[in-house]
Amino acid sequence: MSDKYTLSARLRAALVGAALLALGAAASCTYSHGDPAPACDVPxxxxxxxxxxxxxxxxxxxxxxxxxxxxxxxxxxxxxxxxxxxxxxxxxxxxxxxxxxxxxxxxxxxxxxxxxxxxxxxxxxxxxxxxxx
Known part of the structure; x- marks a missing residue:
């Protein structure tokens, strides 16, 4: 039975690691519309x-x-x-x-x-x- 729990613990650790990796990747993503618009100087x-x-x-x-x-x-x-x-x-x-x-x-x-x-x-x-x- 300890092999069953060990496999489950390994699977759980792998899933937690994958979830953290995915969360980190998603948090680092940004969406940009291109270069920011230039400042509008209007003298x-x-x-x-x-x-x-x-x-x-x-x-x-x-x-x-x-x-x-x-x-x-x-x-x-x-x-x-x-x-x-x-x-x-x-x-x-x-x-x-x-x-x-x-x-x-x-x-x-x-x-x-x-x-x-x-x-x-x-x-x-x-x-x-x-x-x-």
Whole structure:
């Protein structure tokens, strides 16, 4: 009978060892989405409408809110050019929508939220007085 208990003790020791090895391997695993995003330095003087803001709106907003499509697709909100954008929007409404804040329609509709960096750039542009530069 001692062989039976010895085998059982050996099997138990092997199972405990395997479990500890598996636990250690699982604890050392990490999941990464690649390189971390670079820091977003947003000096207000570098946030220009033409070079920074307009390209963000081109890539994310003007498919629905452009000059020719906004009456049908954009709920009447025209972001087609500087004049239309600066004369329309309430900064708090725009920021609430692009940040996906509660109580606002998340924009761009049906797509991913703008990057934090792009949102910071828009915030910096608004804080600088929405210059047409």
């Amino acid at each position: 207000r003087e570098n946030v220009t409408y033409a070079k920074v803001i307009s390209p963000i709106f081109d890539a994310n907003c003007r498919e629905c809110h452009g000059s020719t499509v906004y009456p049908v697709k954009g709920g009447g909100n025209n972001f087609g050019d500087y004049q239309a954008l600066s004369s329309y929007f309430s900064p708090s409404k725009l920021l609430g929508c692009i940040r996906h804040d509660p109580g606002f329609d998340p924009m761009p509709q049906g797509r991913q939220k703008l990057s934090d960096c792009d949102i910071q750039r828009i915030e910096a542009w608004i804080a600088a007085g929405k210059p047409n530069n």
